[in-house]
Amino acid sequence: MSRRNRGAAGTTFVNNVRGPTSALTSFLNERGIRRANPAPAPVPAPAPSRSPSQDGDQAEEEEEEPAVSQPTRTARLTRGRSSAAATAGSSAATSRSESIDVTGVNENEDEDDSDSDDDKVNLVPISVSVRTTRVTRTRAASTAKASKAAASSSASASKKRPRKKGESDDSNDEDFHDITGFVPRTKFSHKGRMPQGSNKIEFCSRCRARFTIKAGTTPAVDDDDGGLLCPTCTGSSSAGAVAPAAKPIKRPRRKAQKAEIESQVPSLQDLCIQKIANCIEDVEAFGDISDISMDKICKIISRNRSLNTETLQLFLDPRHSDLSLHDCTEITAEGLKSIAQFCPLLRSLKLKLCGRINDDVLNYYADHLSRLSSLSLIGPILLTDKAYAKLFETVGDRLERFELKSSSRFSIDSLKALCTHCPKVTHLRLGDCNLMDDDWLTPIAGLANLRSLRIRNPEPDRLTTASMVSLIQAVGSGLEELELKGCTTLEDAVLVEAIRPSCVRLERLNMMDCEYFTTEGVETLFKDWTTNRGLSYVNLENCVMLKDEALMALTAHSGGTLEDLNIKGMDEVTKEALLTLSRCENLLRLNASWCRAMDDEVMEVLVKAAPRLEKVTVWGDHRLTECCPIRKGMKVVGREGDYIDLRFI
């Protein structure tokens, strides 16, 4: 089941829903993102006046009959289990609501057997009736009033139409917003919202939970033994209602966090670079600044779109051997030519968004850049086969790295010229080349020195598994890096028959968006793969079919060597598999977004196991709370409930 198939399956239930869906809902359905491992259900606000009016609710339910499809959806989204648990013991529940819940259970079990027992308890609905089913869940938990609760909650599930008028619009966006704005987990033991900075971490004298004392605040003191109290215990001891107490807390926290970000003083270099970039038009020459600063200025003015033929001259220094221009849109062909005139010693040239480069310029480069060994062209829409052929012929043996992206004119003839004239190419990167198909892979197989091969986003269905297998079998033994990003049609044979036997030196493997790779395939690849010493970079982003075994096999094989791991979107994996990440002692960066089994415990294990961990990305991991354990100097990006940190976007 690939993402596409899944999307198709998704549409069947989406079509049952009446009324408009929000952009977010359709997006999530389209991406096959489901609610597999939702956040722990927040504590609901007390709903005092509801249960006594049972009869009235039932009457209202009758009125709501036409909107049957909506409760059905609710039931499905709750995965049936929690509401079923509520209804199971209830005698007072109406037959109507019972039947709804039962269908919910059946659907759920057909669709998804992999939920752990733990999940059964925590399941909460994603959308339409978040509030009502929240009620369901807690009522179910309080066994004393189980039957009454079930009746009122099932009734309240159908009562949401009248309710929503008084409250907010009930699109999904609103509900997501609602979940975050609800100040959930008010009963959660850790209240350490701001673990970094000058805050202090203490242990509560009553509940022994760790909590954070914000800078400039004094925590409450326990009357009994004089110890410090965490905010939760403070709240409960003061006998105040939980919900009203939560509101005033929220604002200052956000503000303080924002201030903390801003308070990091930028370096003087960055301040100057910013200033210079702002008035780049008035600069006559840079003088003696470091290459790093120059590159930073170049990046900033590229973003401002003020890199043009005039400002380009500032970056051209005859001593330079590397030049990287991040946005050449405004640079004319003449300007691009001047690069070769002013920097004849260039070894490496990288031109991004170089739509204006034409055959004339490329010929000029071929003739005048006598040391060129690395060329990178992004978006050269005007260049023709002729110019490429001449370039490869002239540069010949010198060429070591060639990168080409977003070109619809680079054809197999050019590629053949590259492979014939430049046998020493070690790094080849071809991305978004519209003409790429199976035939392209044959000449690439002749590049015996290839160490890094990146084939990115070919046109769909143009590359077949068989030809990719023969390519990797031919060049695999030398490869240190292999990227097959967006080669969506490739199947397991690439992993099992090509990569496993051939790629003994492989260190970096990128299989992003390869949706047809199965758990078995990945497991077979990594299991007892003794010929390979371990990978340092693995990207499995959006390989949505992969389950526990795949991740476990990967960590078992490459645990000691992995530095960068991306398992974004693998939401089938459970906590058990995520805990095996503790084998990755050298991990530096981890992207576990949308792996919704990720929680504080996994993070704690990870932080302990990987002392060098710098950055963890956790978008959409609802179980990870603000108080998850992190180390100083480590970045956690995308936690729910955190402020949105614009620096990472």
Next chain:
Amino acid sequence: MAAPAATENEYVTLESADGFQFVIHREAAMLSGTIRNMLSSPGQFQEAAEGAIQFRDIKAVILEKVCKYWYYRARHANSVTEIPHFEIEPEYALETLMAADFLDT
């Protein structure tokens, strides 16, 4: 002046190319990686011994700016509130950048 006493000194003297002397707090000067290395390297360098450093390539205007920045940074390093913007005149930005590059600030 005795060498050990000088290293304990609370202030250091920075001299610009055109002869201006800036006596600034040691803590502030230590915010520069270059100066930190100069003052705390194990060898008996004259700079470390005397607590005075001469910069032959940095003009007084620029050095003053850099010193201001160190104090600005020391003052706001752990600030929780919003910090004011550090103003750099455009005409000095490039030279300040060169100095900042050199001083690793």
